[in-house]
Amino acid sequence: MPLRLAGRVSTVAPFLAMEVLERAIVLEAEGAHVVHLEIGEPDLAPPPEAVEACARALAAGETRYTDSRGLLTLREAIAQDAACRTGARVDPGQVLVTSGTSAAMLLVFSLLVSPGDEVIVPTPHYPCYPNFVRVCGGVPVFVPARAEQSWRVDPAAVRAALTPRTRAIVLGSPANPTGAVQDRGTIEALADLGVPLVSDEIYGGLVYDGETSASALSLGRxxxxxxxxxxxxxxxxxxxxxxxxxxxxxxxxLQVLQQNLFISANRFVQHAAVAALREGANTTETMRAAYASRRERLVAGLRQLGFGVTALPAGAFYVFADARAFDADSRRLAFDLLERAHVAVTPGIDFGEAGEGFLRFCYAASESDLALALERMRGALRAA
Ligand SMILES: Cc1ncc(COP(=O)(O)O)c(C=O)c1O
Structure with missing residues (x-):
């Protein structure tokens, strides 16, 4: 008997970055050498203190469930770190620890969105935002930003998209895929629009050229x-x-949702997170410095090849480059580069209609991989 799937399944589009990765894995199994710039994953190692804390916790038998909200020591470390970085006062009672930011996103949208409710999603956007909304029965409402305006989110455009059914605005800053960093005034203007602001700050602190990334926590709302x-x-x-x-x-x-949906985050990993927050600053700083110089080289190389990059991205670790000089169909171009040049990148359409015609390059990859990718693309794009 054929399975009857719930309607929500068909509302969720494939995550194209993963589709590119999965095709790349097939090519690698056939013997190809692929340069991976498609997945948003740092190539550098985690803080050794975090790895050691995790191993110590495992050896000490820290293998059981925790309080569904997370270990108090971790929630205190998160509150302290947030206070240090943003100047905000955060009570550990406001912190809920989850199995990845993704799980936190599911819990927050489950909390806010009923079927038919709307969530404003400035776009280009992290591909999963609208899909979390849809899984909760909600409707994402897209508000496009433009490369020529450094992908700044326009609070007036967001205001114009509000309806009585709007339940939240989701903002990523520093942003995936554009690297844009929204200034404090913009974040405040969005928070002032009368609906909850869901601020994804997973790239917080990964900013360059003296830029700072404002946190919505600093608004004290x-x-x-x-x-x-x-x-x-x-x-x-x-x-x-x-x-x-x-x-x-x-x-x-949120605690009640977590108790039911996930019980708790992984216990020994929570110990690793405490160590990262308390002792991992050097690792972050080393990564940030490496990304800053890779970013400049990648942007220069892409411009030389004929990609359009209006400004150096201010944060995160992506370059979102205009590829329309080669092909306006970003999906076709990305898979073509993978097949012919063995360079894996993410099609801009993964990040919404506003991203069509662009490709996302992740520079959390080694200098040699970035150089190799540019060289291979030079050959493939010339031959096209
Ligand atoms: C903007 C953004 N938010 C959330 C996530 C998911 O983060 P996590 O690994 O914590 O689930 C990603 C991963 O790429 C991301 O880019």
């Missing part, structure tokens, strides 16, 4: 949700550890 985690800042993607700092009144309902 009681209607913002800040999502964060150890994946990017500490190169700990596989640890699967994130959190949400929520308004006090949301803490208990």
């Amino acid at each position: 009681d209607d913002v949700f800040v999502l964060d985690g150890v994946s990017k800042r500490y190169a700990m993607t596989g640890f699967r550890l994130g959190w949400v700092v929520a308004p006090a009144e949301a803490a208990r309902p």
Whole structure:
């Protein structure tokens, strides 16, 4: 008997970055050497203190469930780190520890969105934002930003998209895929629009050229949700550890959702996160310095090849380059580069209609891989 799948499944589009990766794995199994610039994953190692803390915790038998909200020591470390970085006062009672920022996103949208409700998604956007909304029965409403305006989110355009059904605005800053960093005034204007702001700050601190990334926490409001985690800042993607700092009144309902959906985040990984937050600053700084110089080389190389990059991205670790000189169909171009040049990149359409015609290049890859990718693309694009 054929399986009858729930309607929500068909509302969720494939994550194209993963589709590119999965095709690349097939090519590699056939003997090809692929340069990977498609996945947003640091190539550098996590803080050794975090790895050691994790191993120590495992050896000491820290293998059971924790309080569904997370270990108190970790929630205190998160509150302290947030206070240090943003100047905000955060109560550990507002912190819920999750298995990755992704899980925090699911909990927050489950909390806010009923079927038919709308969530404003400035675009180009992280591919999964609208899909989390759809899984909750909601409707993403896209508000496009433009490369010529450094991908700045326009609060007036967001205001114009509000309806009585709007339940939240989701903002990523520093942003995937554009690297844009929204200034404090913009974040404040968005928070002032009368619906909760869900601020994804997973790339917080990964900024260049003296830029700072403002946190929605610094607004001191009681209607913002800040999502964060150890994946990017500490190169700990596989640890699967994130959190949400929520308004006090949301803490208990989030806790109840977590108890039911996930029970708790992984216990020994929570110890690793405490160590990363307390002792991982050097690792983050080393990564940041490496990304800053890779970013400049990659942008220069892409411009030389004929890609359009209006300005150096201010944060995160991506270049979102205009590829329309080669092909306006970003999906076709990305898969073509993979097949012919063995360079894996993400098609801009993965990040919404506003990203069509662009390709996303991740520069959390070694200098030699970046150079090789540019060389291979030079050959493939010339031959096309
Ligand atoms: C903007 C953004 N938010 C969230 C995530 C997911 O983070 P995590 O690994 O903590 O689930 C990613 C991963 O690429 C991301 O780019």
